[in-house]
Amino acid sequence: MKFYNREKEVKYLKTYCQLEPNSILFVYGPKSSGKSTVMRKVIKELENSDIIFFYYNLREHATPTKEEFLSIFFEKGDKKYIKNNLIIDIKVCKFGVEEEWDINNIKLNDVFRKIKEDINTVIKDGKKPVLIIDELQKLKNIYFNGNNKEGKSLLNELFNLFVHLTKVRHLCHVICLTSDTLFIEEIYQSSTLENASKYYLIDWLSKEDIKKILKEEGFSKDEIDYCINYLSLPYEISDLIENKKLGLSVEETIRQWINLESDRLKYIIDTSNVEEEKIYNILNKFRDKITLDYKKEINKEEIKYIKFLINNEILFYDVVNGIIKPTSIKKWYAIRELI
Numbered sequence: 001m002k003f004y005n006r007e008k009e010v011k012y013l014k015t016y017c018q019l020e021p022n023s024i025l026f027v028y029g030p031k032s033s034g035k036s037t038v039m040r041k042v043i044k045e046l047e048n049s050d051i052i053f054f055y056y057n058l059r060e061h062a063t064p065t066k067e068e069f070l071s072i073f074f075e076k077g078d079k080k081y082i083k084n085n086l087i088i089d090i091k092v093c094k095f096g097v098e099e100e101w102d103i104n105n106i107k108l109n110d111v112f113r114k115i116k117e118d119i120n121t122v123i124k125d126g127k128k129p130v131l132i133i134d135e136l137q138k139l140k141n142i143y144f145n146g147n148n149k150e151g152k153s154l155l156n157e158l159f160n161l162f163v164h165l166t167k168v169r170h171l172c173h174v175i176c177l178t179s180d181t182l183f184i185e186e187i188y189q190s191s192t193l194e195n196a197s198k199y200y201l202i203d204w205l206s207k208e209d210i211k212k213i214l215k216e217e218g219f220s221k222d223e224i225d226y227c228i229n230y231l232s233l234p235y236e237i238s239d240l241i242e243n244k245k246l247g248l249s250v251e252e253t254i255r256q257w258i259n260l261e262s263d264r265l266k267y268i269i270d271t272s273n274v275e276e277e278k279i280y281n282i283l284n285k286f287r288d289k290i291t292l293d294y295k296k297e298i299n300k301e302e303i304k305y306i307k308f309l310i311n312n313e314i315l316f317y318d319v320v321n322g323i324i325k326p327t328s329i330k331k332w333y334a335i336r337e338l339i
């Protein structure tokens, strides 16, 4: 697979990994903007540096239980950090634990002690540990020391550990990626993470970058002029190239995208329990513009409907910049077709 552009983002994250750890970094952005791909690229480019990456992609797992969380994060063996052989394209590690570890009877404190020990070993070996968790929100419903709400929420406790590792002790970077922007909103408001977290947006590709890529890929000026208004995400470019090889014009591909998106949107609205009229009132706000100012253009009664559209990946809420927009430009056209 080709990797397009994203020089600025790769540079930012590479530099970030090499600075002294001081806060937790949350990487967020619209669905499919390329967050995971950029992160992998960064790991790849730093493969031969003094950094040891502990990388966990929870996207690959169904909603994990406590036991699954432990088996995802830890590997039994005689080393403190062990190469993860299941990930083949990048060099990343898992935390090591002794063979005797009894996954069914472990306390959260022991889990955290293990993580700290392993991180300290990396540092003692003269290397820099960086912990990356993709789709962290998947750990939301795991509780230790008692079932459900009586126990300790793993995620809350992890945040305390992350603050300790970064802001307090400066031992290890912690980078969390998520495609769930309502989760980012929760975090943004949380007091544990106040002054202890940073946010980095991986957004749509810029028009100039898309133009450059299309030119390099051999698209004509007319084709570029036509499709430039519809494109925003990297995979759309790959799709356009593939379809061209298969004999579809850019007009046909884009027509298909918009039809598909507007059908999907209509289906979501038709099959939900949310009041249709209220949803359309929100969508109507996008008739003449692509972004809304959260503070000025959304009132309290509308939030429920906005959240519905965000949960269904139709809208993207950028909590840091206070704006709401469709998840892609083609989605914007689909919305306008429907209203």
Ligand SMILES: Nc1ncnc2c1ncn2[C@@H]1O[C@H](COP(=O)(O)OP(=O)(O)OP(=O)(O)O)[C@@H](O)[C@H]1O
Residues within 6 Å of the ligand: 001, 002, 003, 004, 005, 006, 029, 030, 031, 032, 033, 034, 035, 036, 037, 038, 178, 179, 234, 235, 238
């Ligand atoms: N810079 C890029 N060049 C080429 N293809 C890319 C690039 N970035 C992303 N892609 C492609 O776009 C698709 C989505 O990318 P990726 O999964 O990294 O996005 P994401 O932001 O992590 O998505 P999600 O919000 O679902 O987590 C993938 O098929 C990926 O190969």
Ligand SMILES: [Mg+2]
Residues within 6 Å of the ligand: 035, 036, 037, 059, 134, 179
């Ligand atoms: Mg991702």
